[in-house]
Amino acid sequence: MSEFRSSGKPNxxxxxxxxxxxxxSSETYRGLFTMIYFxxxxxxxxxxxxxxxxxxxxDLLGSVAQEIQPLYISVDPExxxxxxxxxxxxxxxxxxxxxxxxxxxxxxxxxxxxxxxRSDDPITGYAVPHSAITYVMDRQGAYVDxxxxxxxxxxxVGRLREIVAAA
Amino acid sequence: MSDNxxxxxxxxxxxxxxxxxxxxxRQLPNQWDLMKGKGYGQEDFGGYRFQLAYMAYALALTHRHxxxxxxxxxxxxxxxxxxxxxxxxxxxxxxxxxxxGSIFNAHLAADYHEEWDPVRRDNIxxxxxxxxxALMYDYLFDDHRYARPGSxxxxxxSYFWGxxxxxxxxxxxxxxDHIYWQMVESGFLGIxxxxxxxxxxxxxxxxxxxxxxxxxYGGNVADEVTRSYEEAWKQxxxxxxxxxxxxxxxxxxxxxxxxVGRAPWVDAWSGALLNMWNRDFVRMHYPEQVKDLIKPGxxxxxSVVTSPRPLVMGQTIVSDDCDFGWVAAWASEMGDAETLxxxxxxxxxxxxxxxxxxxxxxxxxxQSEDADGxxxxxEPMSGNVLLGYARLNxxxxxxxxxxxPWDRARFQEPAITGVAQDIDVARACFDDASNKLHFTIxxxxxxxxxxxxxxxxxxxxxxxxxxxxxxxxxxxxxxxVQYSGAIHVQAEGDDLLxxxxxGFSSACAIAFSSTA
Numbered sequence: 116m117s118e119f120r121s122s123g124k125p126n127x128x129x130x131x132x133x134x135x136x137x138x139x140s141s142e143t144y145r146g147l148f149t150m151i152y153f154x155x156x157x158x159x160x161x162x163x164x165x166x167x168x169x170x171x172x173x174d175l176l177g178s179v180a181q182e183i184q185p186l187y188i189s190v191d192p193e194x195x196x197x198x199x200x201x202x203x204x205x206x207x208x209x210x211x212x213x214x215x216x217x218x219x220x221x222x223x224x225x226x227x228x229x230x231x232x233r234s235d236d237p238i239t240g241y242a243v244p245h246s247a248i249t250y251v252m253d254r255q256g257a258y259v260d261x262x263x264x265x266x267x268x269x270x271x272v273g274r275l276r277e278i279v280a281a282a
Numbered sequence: 283m284s285d286n287x288x289x290x291x292x293x294x295x296x297x298x299x300x301x302x303x304x305x306x307x308r309q310l311p312n313q314w315d316l317m318k319g320k321g322y323g324q325e326d327f328g329g330y331r332f333q334l335a336y337m338a339y340a341l342a343l344t345h346r347h348x349x350x351x352x353x354x355x356x357x358x359x360x361x362x363x364x365x366x367x368x369x370x371x372x373x374x375x376x377x378x379x380x381x382x383g384s385i386f387n388a389h390l391a392a393d394y395h396e397e398w399d400p401v402r403r404d405n406i407x408x409x410x411x412x413x414x415x416a417l418m419y420d421y422l423f424d425d426h427r428y429a430r431p432g433s434x435x436x437x438x439x440s441y442f443w444g445x446x447x448x449x450x451x452x453x454x455x456x457x458x459d460h461i462y463w464q465m466v467e468s469g470f471l472g473i474x475x476x477x478x479x480x481x482x483x484x485x486x487x488x489x490x491x492x493x494x495x496x497x498x499y500g501g502n503v504a505d506e507v508t509r510s511y512e513e514a515w516k517q518x519x520x521x522x523x524x525x526x527x528x529x530x531x532x533x534x535x536x537x538x539x540x541x542v543g544r545a546p547w548v549d550a551w552s553g554a555l556l557n558m559w560n561r562d563f564v565r566m567h568y569p570e571q572v573k574d575l576i577k578p579g580x581x582x583x584x585s586v587v588t589s590p591r592p593l594v595m596g597q598t599i600v601s602d603d604c605d606f607g608w609v610a611a612w613a614s615e616m617g618d619a620e621t622l623x624x625x626x627x628x629x630x631x632x633x634x635x636x637x638x639x640x641x642x643x644x645x646x647x648x649q650s651e652d653a654d655g656x657x658x659x660x661e662p663m664s665g666n667v668l669l670g671y672a673r674l675n676x677x678x679x680x681x682x683x684x685x686x687p688w689d690r691a692r693f694q695e696p697a698i699t700g701v702a703q704d705i706d707v708a709r710a711c712f713d714d715a716s717n718k719l720h721f722t723i724x725x726x727x728x729x730x731x732x733x734x735x736x737x738x739x740x741x742x743x744x745x746x747x748x749x750x751x752x753x754x755x756x757x758x759x760x761x762x763v764q765y766s767g768a769i770h771v772q773a774e775g776d777d778l779l780x781x782x783x784x785g786f787s788s789a790c791a792i793a794f795s796s797t798a
Contacts, residue, residue, distance in 0.1 A: 123452075123455075123456045123458070123459025123460030123461075123462070123463060124459050124463065125463065228463040228464075228466050228467045229467070230466060230467050230468060230469035230470075232469065232536075244469070246466055246467075246469065248466065263506055263510065265506075265509065
């Protein structure tokens with residue numbers, strides 16, 4: 116029998132390396148909420164802006180932020196080694212960077228239904244325009260909510276407080 | 283806007299179109315009389331899915347704007363259309379089309395595979411209609427049946443081939459989420475119809491569905507999607523160098539296919555739907571676009587310029603483009619009475635309008651022109667659905683459905699909540715100020731049915747009096763009913779059940795003494 120039931124939502128599964136070179140998966144972060152953003156370290160506009168914004172969100176959350184593990188997953192596995200991720204995220208210390216092989220990254224993108232497209236860039240050689248979406252997963256790793264790039268900081272802070280309080 | 287149309291109700295021609303929708307919806311499962319177009323395998327724009335969906339949209343527009351106090355006319359028909367759009371005959375084409383091999387995706391076909399689930403990948407030309415119809419039903423009738431897990435199930439099993447049952451279970455929430463995330467995966471450029479082919483047109487019903495979702499559940503998915511969609515399409519623009527809407531975008535090369543041939547269906551279908559959330563843009567371009575698509579005929583009639591189909595891979599395309607119907611539907615949304623009137627006058631004169639079982643339609647005709655060069659070609663999609671849609675719509679009708687949330691207080695107001703099959707309703711509106719339900723009904727002579735009309739939310743309003751043609755024919759309170767003449771009336775719970783004799787036709791009103 117061919118049977119399929121879809122909830123439609125991202126399943127949030129991944130199996131990658133963290134920016135210290137440790138093998139991690141979605142199971143690794145069980146017990147914490149995760150706030151996940153996809154990007155690449157050569158991104159010149161969107162990623163710095165979003166990571167700065169999410170850093171502010173985490174600062175505003177105060178002690179609630181301790182319940183949340185921020186993750187930054189690369190969509191550019193060719194250039195984003197664990198070392199490159201660690202170096203880049205020095206400016207955004209709340210975040211743990213995750214990367215992996217192209218196949219592993221493809222799987223993670225599919226799991227989160229992320230859009231990417233490689234295009235030429237005169238400065239960095241190429242860019243990888245990508246979905247600018249922040250995902251929130253619960254303590255079991257299941258999808259809870261997401262925010263588009265345009266979501267105001269106070270809305271994100273308020274919603275994260277709600278999510279953590281409701282758990 | 284709607285109040286004026288509701289006060290007037292429907293004329294006999296509009297009632298005829300509505301009755302034809304009802305007649306088609308009431309056909310038995312897999313009975314598709316009058317609905318088969320020229321093309322094979324449900325692949326093209328004449329497919330059953332489009333006829334079913336745009337009948338449903340036309341019902342929604344008519345209920346919202348013209349017969350607001352008659353949910354009982356529309357709800358059962360909507361349910362029948364939902365049943366039909368889930369039938370394998372409607373979606374089985376996807377098993378084949380999903381494999382690719384057209385000139386737009388043959389180079390990618392090695393990576394495609396036969397896909398049975400008709401909504402899992404691409405095929406927004408089907409999935410969005412199921413999603414939007416289910417959520418529209420919930421919004422219009424406050425009935426959550428398609429929210430139940432598995433209520434939107436695509437199932438196929440054959441005694442003769444194919445092994446086990448194919449079964450794919452969704453509901454209005456999970457399907458809506460799935461389509462939303464497909465939008466995300468596309469970078470908000472939109473979801474493909476045939477593999478690699480992203481049509482602007484076919485992503486609009488999904489946006490309508492998102493809006494219905496927000497109206498039912500709250501949230502702002504439609505706003506998010508339209509904002510992101512607009513941003514994503516900025517690099518291509520919506521229209522080409524000749525001022526006409528782009529046909530589609532190739533997913534792999536990110537190149538747009540311009541409407542070089544000025545195909546009327548591209549502009550008209552796009553414009554009619556885009557108007558719901560992008561009205562200023564659509565209206566700005568409409569006058570210049572439509573004048574390229576219209577040609578004058580005798581006595582003020584108007585027809586549509588249709589270019590000959592080009593050969594593709596040395597083959598003649600056999601399909602329904604539905605140009606005439608789409609331009610009429612677009613003109614109705616634009617409130618362009620002159621163009622709409624001219625097109626409908628042409629249809630009435632040259633396209634053999636037909637009344638059958640009290641329903642009005644224009645039967646399929648494959649002959650392009652008559653001896654005098656007047657267009658006679660009409661497809662089932664245009665003749666069954668789109669000309670009726672155009673007559674039943676109001677100016678900015680889809681825009682109003684999308685942008686003006688309908689007050690939920692209507693669910694507590696007196697309304698026609700059920701009608702027998704032999705009852706036509708030409709007017710149904712509740713006037714809050716006078717506390718009166720106005721309705722015009724007719725019982726058909728030849729049709730099957732018992733002539734009943736059910737009025738809901740009625741008995742709780744205390745004393746009531748039923749008038750027909752301004753004469754009182756019944757009154758009552760609670761379970762007590764006094765009536766005289768041909769109309770039989772009884773109270774059932776909170777409902778009044780009217781039974782009218784064959785041939786009855788009258789403008790009626792029920793006046794109530796209290797509001798709760």
